[in-house]
Amino acid sequence: MPQLRNIPYNAACYSEGVQPGEQVLCVTVPELVGCGVSERYLKKALNYQRVGLVYCWPHHKEGREVFVHYDGMAEKYRILVDKLLCNDVPAHLWVENEEAQTLNRKLEAFKKGLRMMVEISADDMAKLNEMQLFIPADIQRIARAAGWMRLWRKMDVKTARKYGFKTVGEVQQEMFKQCLNEQMKGFVKFPKPINNERTLDRKAREYGKEGLNCLVGGYFGNVNREKMNGQTHAILMQLASEQVKYSFEDIAMFYNEQAPQLGLPKMTVSAIKQHLNTPKHKKVWYYMRHGKLVGDADMQPMIDREPVSKPDLLWSLDGTTMQLYYKKQVGGKWVVKSDLYAYFVTDACTGAIIGYSVAFGESSGMVIEALKNTIDTWGYKPYQMNYDNSSANISATVTALINNMSHVNFPCTPYSGRSKSVELVIGHFQQRELRKFKNFKGGNITVKSHNSTANPELLKELSKNLEFTNQLPTEEQVMAQFKEGVVAWNSRGEARDAYGAFIGKSKIERYAEAYEGRVKLNYFEKLSLFMVELTNKQHPFGEYEYRQKGIEVAIRGEKMKFIVPDSDSSAMDFDFSREHLGHTFKVFVNLRADRPAWVELRNRKGKKVADAYEKEKFAACVADMKSKPGEMGKVQVFNLMQKQCYEDAQTEMERQREIVEQSGFKATGTDGYGFGWWDTPKGVENARNNRIEDARNGIAEESEEEIRMRALLNS
Structure with a gap:
């Protein structure tokens, strides 16, 4: 095949354009013969070239082998070589490609073994460990960096050629790539990251002069590097x-x-x-x-996220103090208060406050009210919700409601405001809207900006001024103030012009925009959102057991008992208890009501079994019953039904015994003592207990024969 060869200085060269020592593209005589050129003609033509009779067959000899120079041949022979030897590709291009492929094969083989050639010195590991400045992982990384430096210095021209390369640059380029890759993966550690071959070469020369210090000293400065241990x-x-x-x-x-x-x-x-x-x-x-x-x-490093693309894809929930003073009459005197708590539902795409509730503290009921306000106002439900780990958010009722309303939901990282977009909305809402009211008490105690806090001198002066208290809004008025602030926040545009006026669509306009696939909930869908299943974490299927006092569940932080009454006017559940006492049910409750009066019981397959209503409580003493007319009669009826329950059991048992006797079977426990002490006459049971006690004390009843024998012996 055509090949590039350097003409030896002592070779016999018969070419006018090429001198010994130069590189030339050559073809051997057997290869030309294989292309169809007559061997006899070639020998004759080469002899004529040597004596100067022809000039189209330049060649040189290396020993007994003859190499014909491709560029000096006649065009028809060059075309023949290109077509038959080089697959119809010009010989020069074909040779270049072959050399590139050969180099790539060598590089691939070299790449596989290059990382194994990096040697980690035990002495380096010991020295780094003695310094007591690095964790074990960093010791490994620095020691491996030293191994790369040694390999870089070891790779000279002779070594490169031993691996089949012509220059050191070809090897060093691959070494830099693999060292850089290990640096990015954290396998090696340099004082300053390497980013090009020149930097790696300079660091290798420093390693040759200073040794391991060049990989350690950069961490501790220049003057005091030797002092640090x-x-x-x-x-x-x-x-x-x-x-x-x-x-x-x-x-x-x-x-x-x-x-x-x-x-x-x-x-x-x-x-x-x-x-x-x-x-x-x-x-x-x-x-x-x-x-x-x-x-x-x-x-901690921070992650950067893209903005939410559409409304309702993410709702963010959180609560905080209202930060507004108001007045309240206590004991006939007006006093200043600031104990209201606000819970927000915000849309992460637009930053709009789409729902809220106000109370005296964060509770599960407050969260439910805020979500109910959001659904009733806008009629949409979210795809995802996030919130913090407060007790109100992770209560059973709120968890069930959030699961029912969203496809995805989970609590955010505790004590991390960056993980909840609502934190930013609340902070800006307080500083840009609530602070416009004269009764604003300042931002939360965690704010750092002085612009976010109230002037202490002003607050001190206002607290002494009786007129200030008189000017404060009442509880109802401060609620209206807060609503006014929410409306103003939602009306803010996307930007401001040069005169400070808002421009562009407001937050709430952007939230209310329709887009493909967004459909409002109808009346029944809204009801179904708040019809949620309560989960009993102590039961493997999340079910509740129907016990003697009915089913006990916690709703909005309050423990409530529900029973299935015998009739609409009855407060007893004898009939349902007779059939289902000890059975477990899935409990569904409608959270739209402030205090649900009933829950729905379903079996494990989801089929409705019955509606259970809140169990009525009776007074524990006669004095309290006097204040509740008719309650004494209910208690008496309840006692009669309890007694009737026992009598019905006795009647049924007697009927079953008659059936047993008619069949001829003798049941155990029917020999006068019944099935237990509760079915045995009191006199018989007392006599039996006396005999058992006497036997335990060693005083057993003697037979008549034993009495006569004892009398005979005594006489």
Whole structure:
């Protein structure tokens, strides 16, 4: 096949355009013969070329082998070589491709074994471990980086050619790619990340002069790199992590006071500050110094998310104090209050407040009211909901309601405001709308901006001013104020013009826009959203057991008992209890009512069994019954039915005994003692107990024969 060859200096060369030592594209005589050229003609033509009779067959000899120069041949022979030897491709291009393929094959074989050629020195591992400055994982990474440096320096021209490469550059290019790949995956660690071959080559030369120090010193500065050791590092980290929060100057003073006695070098404040503020060290002592919440907020990497594309794809829920003062009459005197709590339902796409509720504290009922307000106002339901882990949000009733309303829902990371879009909405709502009211008490205590807090001098002056109290709104008026603030927030446009006026569609207009696939709920769909299944976590199927007092469930934080009454006017459940006592049911409740009066019982297949109503409570004493006319009669009826229940059981048992006797079967327990002490006459049972007790005490009743024998012996 055609090949590029360097003409030896001592070779016999018969070509006018090429000199010994130069590279030329050659074809052998057997290859030309294989293309159909006569061997006899070739020998004659080559002899004529040597004596100067022809000039179209330039060639040179290497030993006894003859190589014909492709470029000097006549065109018809070049076309013949291209067609038959090079698959109809020009010979020069074909040779270039062949060399590239050969190089690629060599590179592929070299790539597979390159990472195995990186040697990790045990001495490097020991030195890094003695420094006590790195965690075990970093020791492994730095030691592997040193192995790459040694391999880079080892790869000279001779070694490269041994692996089949012409230049070192071909090998180093692949070495850099694999080293960079390991750096990105975290397998190697350099003082500063390498980003090109020149940087890696410079670091390798530094390693040849300084050894392992070039991979370690960059972490600790320049002047004090030799002073830093494991003991110094440990002492500084301990002082920096103290919860009393020593300043860097105090840390330097405490360290330098004892350093000479411990045989440690003194450190300047700037060197200590530079060392402790190294990111990998700061992430350690910062948590201990300031606590987990602050550490997470300041040191943890943050994820960046794209905005939500459409309304109702994500609702975000949370509650906070209302931050508005109001007046309330207590004991005939007006007093200033600020104890109202607001719960928000926000749309993450538009930032609109689409529902809310107000109460004196966060409860499951408050969450349900906010969701009911949202559904009733707009008639849409969300695809996803997020919320925090407060007790109100994770209660059984709220969890069941959220599961029924959304396809996806889960609580956000605790104490992480960034994970809930509602946090940002609440903060901006308070500072941009509620603060316009004179009775605004300021932002939450966690706010850092002074613009978000109320002026303390103003609040002090207003608290002394009686007119201020008189001007405060009442509880009903402050609720109207809050609603006014919500309307103003939802009316804010997308941006402001040069004069401060809002422009573009408002938040609520963008939320209310129709889009493909968005359909409002009808009346029955709204009802079904709030008809939720309560889950009993103590039962494998989430069911509740019907007991003597009915079914007991917790709704909105209140324990309630429900029974299936015998009739519409009855407060007893003798009939249903007779058939289903001890059975378990799925319990469905309608949360739209403030206090549900009934629940629906279904079997495991989802089929309705009965409606259970809240169990009526009776007074425990006669004095309380006097205030409830007719209650004494209900209690008497209940007692009669309890007695009748026992008598019905006795009657049924007697009927069954008669059937048994007629069949001729002798049942055990029917020999006068009944089936138990409760079915035995009291006199018979007492006599039996006396005999058992006497036998236990060793006083057994004697027979007549034993009495006569004892009398005979005594005489």
